Amino acid sequence: MLKISDLVKRYGGGEPVLKNLDLTIEGESVVSIIGSSGAGKSTLLRCINRLVEPTSGSITLNDTELTRLRGAELRRARRKIGMVFQGFNLVDRLTVMENVQSGRLGYISTWAALTRRYPKDDIRRAYELMERVGIAHYADKRADELSGGERQRVGVVRALMQKPEILLADEPTASLDPKTSEQIMGLLRDLSRELKLPVLINIHNVHEAREYTDRIVGMRYGRIIFDDLPQALDQEAMDRIYSGSPAADRAGGLKEAS
Numbered sequence: 001m002l003k004i005s006d007l008v009k010r011y012g013g014g015e016p017v018l019k020n021l022d023l024t025i026e027g028e029s030v031v032s033i034i035g036s037s038g039a040g041k042s043t044l045l046r047c048i049n050r051l052v053e054p055t056s057g058s059i060t061l062n063d064t065e066l067t068r069l070r071g072a073e074l075r076r077a078r079r080k081i082g083m084v085f086q087g088f089n090l091v092d093r094l095t096v097m098e099n100v101q102s103g104r105l106g107y108i109s110t111w112a113a114l115t116r117r118y119p120k121d122d123i124r125r126a127y128e129l130m131e132r133v134g135i136a137h138y139a140d141k142r143a144d145e146l147s148g149g150e151r152q153r154v155g156v157v158r159a160l161m162q163k164p165e166i167l168l169a170d171e172p173t174a175s176l177d178p179k180t181s182e183q184i185m186g187l188l189r190d191l192s193r194e195l196k197l198p199v200l201i202n203i204h205n206v207h208e209a210r211e212y213t214d215r216i217v218g219m220r221y222g223r224i225i226f227d228d229l230p231q232a233l234d235q236e237a238m239d240r241i242y243s244g245s246p247a248a249d250r251a252g253g254l255k256e257a258s
């Protein structure tokens with residue numbers, strides 16, 4: 001379970017961009033965060049894995065209070081948080097298998113990693129996961145020879161190799177065409193169920209949030225102003241979340257979804 005309490009983030013001396021946020025996510029649910037550009041969605045995700053340092057408040061993942069950790073303890077705790085990125089963040093010149101195994105860095109010795117002598121169990125797990133997401137036949141291909149959807153599948157497998165306790169996805173479909181986007185969203189939803197893994201997705205596409213996630217959290221000016229089932233996201237709620245924002249901010253809104 002992820003529990004965020006009274007989270008505040010202020011960059012420099014300015015206004016807080018996260019204002020006393022409370023959010024709890026239980027296992028096996030896929031939660032999307034929507035909101036206009038600048039609402040604080042990425043900052044929230046980055047506070048969870050401490051890429052951004054919260055100003056105050058607490059974030060607890062299962063029994064570990066992430067906000068208190070420093071140094072080696074923080075590095076250990078970060079391994080429990082899988083991350084999937086908009087731009088995939090693969091190493092292009094490495095193979096799919098090498099990219100996937102980089103999810104085990106921090107678990108295996110530097111020597112094993114440098115000489116590509118991955119433990120047998122890690123190779124078995126990598127093949128199982130690659131098989132599951134349909135990229136096992138690309139194991140020896142260079143990452144830059146794959147399509148966007150295939151690259152994102154590599155990104156997902158790399159994150160799962162960490163055996164994470166939660167998966168955070170920061171705009172995971174923003175670089176993909178609509179059909180591939182839906183496949184990746186469907187995959188994240190199915191993996192969440194199969195692995196009993198909570199997944200938190202920062203997403204601009206409201207249609208995908210409604211179709212593929214169990215719960216939608218709407219942010220505006222650093223606050224959560226909507227937190228409900230997808231079917232509760234009606235026009236009035238959309239207007240509250242997006243009023244005054246450019247149309248592009250509500251990509252795939254209610255009209256396109258219906």
Ligand SMILES: Nc1ncnc2c1ncn2[C@@H]1O[C@H](COP(=O)(O)OP(=O)(O)OP(=O)(O)O)[C@@H](O)[C@H]1O
Nearest residue numbers: 011012017035036037038039040041042043044204
């Ligand atoms: N490193 C930083 N230093 C200063 N201000 C920042 C920094 N990162 C983000 N901000 C500000 O914090 C606010 C929230 O940004 P954030 O990126 O979290 O929003 P977002 O909802 O993810 O937006 P988008 O959908 O455009 O990615 C914005 O006003 C942004 O300018």
